Amino acid sequence: MPHATPMRLATTIRPYDWGSVTALPELFGTEPTGEPQAELWMGAHPGAPSTAGGVPLNELIARDPAATLGERCAERFGPVLPYLLKVLAIERPLSLQVHPTTAQAEAGYADENARGIPMDDYTRTYKDASHKPEMVCALTPFHGLCGFRSPEAAAGLLDRLGVPGLRPWIETLRAGEPAQALRTVFAAMLDDAARPLRAEAEAALLASPDPDLAVHAGIARACPGDPGIVAALLLHHVTLRPGEALYLGAGVPHAYLGGIGVEIMANSDNVLRCGLTTKHVDVPELMRVVDFAPSGPHLVEPAAGGPGAYDYRPPAPEFALTRYELTGADAHTLPGGVPGIVLCVEGEARLGDDLTLRPGQSAFVPAAVPSPRVSGKGTAYLARPGAFTK
Incomplete structure (x- = not known):
C-alpha cells in the first residue's frame, strides 16, 4: 500500500532577523550557520513545504489525499494538510501582529488577487485564504505579549512613565467604554502625528527603574524608534514555563519576545503587522481585524493522554x-x-x-x-x- 510507512522529512529553517544564531544549533546539536535561525517549518505550506524522498509534501498529499490525509481529514479540510508545525527560536521581539478570521482572510486574499498584487510582493498582506489560529508550547522559558489589558490597567502603566503628553490617552482609557477606548488610543499611538510623543515615552521607558516597565524597556532597546513600542504597553505580558502552552485566536494582538517553543497553527501565513518589525506593516487592515475587547491570555492546560503523554487541545x-x-x-x-x-x-x-x-x-x-x-x-x-x- 502506498504511503503506509512514516516518511522522514527534510525541512526548511527561516533566517528571520529576530531569530537566534545559536539556540537551534545548541538544541539540535548542529553547527551554527552564522545567520539567525528563527523558524523551523514542518508541513505542506506552499511557502516552504517539507520534502519526503525529495518530493514536496504538498505534492505527495495532492497525489493521494485518501492515503496521506485519511477520508475524514480530506472531507473536512480538503486535499491539504490542515496544520503547520514550527520550532521558534526567538532572540529579539517578533512583530506586533494579529491574524484574521476565515471570512476576513478570504475577502482580503480575493481583493489582493483582484488588484494583481504578486504573491511575493513586499506589500502583500494576505498569502492565502485561511485563518491562522495558533498555539505555542514552551521548550525553554518563553515570554511575549498577548491580548489587551483592561483600560484601567493600561492607563496605570502609562501613568507611571511620568510623561505629561500622555495624559489625553490616559484619560480616554479611564473614561471611555473599554473596547472603544482601547481602539482610540491604539490608533492614536500608531499614527505618524504621535511620533514626537512616542519618542518622549520611549526615552522615559529607557530611563525608568520601574520593574513593571522592564520588559517594555527591553523592547525599546531592541527596536529603537519603532511605533509599536508604546502600543505594546496596552498588552498583557505573559510568561510560560517549559511545557506550558498559549493559544491565540483570530483578532488577538500579540508579539513573542523571547525563548524557544514548538508552535502549531492552521496551514496559513496570514499575518497583519503594525510594529516591532522590518517586514510589511499594514495598520489600516490590522485595525479592521483586531478585537479590542480586553482579554487575558488563553493558556492551554495539557490533559493526560496516558503515562508520559500530554495532550494540548x-x-x-x-x-x-x-x-x-x-x-x-x-x-x-x-x-x-x-x-x-x-x-x-x-x-x-x-x-x-x-x-x-x-x-x-x-x-x-x-x-x-x-x-x-x-x-x-x-x-x-x-x-x-x-x-x-x-
Whole structure:
C-alpha cells in the first residue's frame, strides 16, 4: 500500500532577523550557520513545504489525499494538510501582529488577487485564504505579549512613565467604554502625528527603574524608534514555563519576545503587522481585524493522554499537539487514520522499527499507516488535526 510507512522529512529553517544564531544549533546539536535561525517549518505550506524522498509534501498529499490525509481529514479540510508545525527560536521581539478570521482572510486574499498584487510582493498582506489560529508550547522559558489589558490597567502603566503628553490617552482609557477606548488610543499611538510623543515615552521607558516597565524597556532597546513600542504597553505580558502552552485566536494582538517553543497553527501565513518589525506593516487592515475587547491570555492546560503523554487541545479544528516523554519503556500508539508529524526535540524517538529521529528531525505519518507507534528515550511532539481528537 502506498504511503503506509512514516516518511522522514527534510525541512526548511527561516533566517528571520529576530531569530537566534545559536539556540537551534545548541538544541539540535548542529553547527551554527552564522545567520539567525528563527523558524523551523514542518508541513505542506506552499511557502516552504517539507520534502519526503525529495518530493514536496504538498505534492505527495495532492497525489493521494485518501492515503496521506485519511477520508475524514480530506472531507473536512480538503486535499491539504490542515496544520503547520514550527520550532521558534526567538532572540529579539517578533512583530506586533494579529491574524484574521476565515471570512476576513478570504475577502482580503480575493481583493489582493483582484488588484494583481504578486504573491511575493513586499506589500502583500494576505498569502492565502485561511485563518491562522495558533498555539505555542514552551521548550525553554518563553515570554511575549498577548491580548489587551483592561483600560484601567493600561492607563496605570502609562501613568507611571511620568510623561505629561500622555495624559489625553490616559484619560480616554479611564473614561471611555473599554473596547472603544482601547481602539482610540491604539490608533492614536500608531499614527505618524504621535511620533514626537512616542519618542518622549520611549526615552522615559529607557530611563525608568520601574520593574513593571522592564520588559517594555527591553523592547525599546531592541527596536529603537519603532511605533509599536508604546502600543505594546496596552498588552498583557505573559510568561510560560517549559511545557506550558498559549493559544491565540483570530483578532488577538500579540508579539513573542523571547525563548524557544514548538508552535502549531492552521496551514496559513496570514499575518497583519503594525510594529516591532522590518517586514510589511499594514495598520489600516490590522485595525479592521483586531478585537479590542480586553482579554487575558488563553493558556492551554495539557490533559493526560496516558503515562508520559500530554495532550494540548486548543479550540481549533485544524490542529492538536501531544508531548511524549519517552522513557525507553513502552511504546505509545499514535492516533490512526489521520495525518501526523512527529518531531523529536531531545534524545531519540523511534517510529516503528525502521525510522529513528534525533533532535530537530521529524517525520510525516500518513493516515494509511496501520497502528503507528513511537518509542525511544527523550521528548517528542506529535502534531495532528484537532477535529478528530476525543
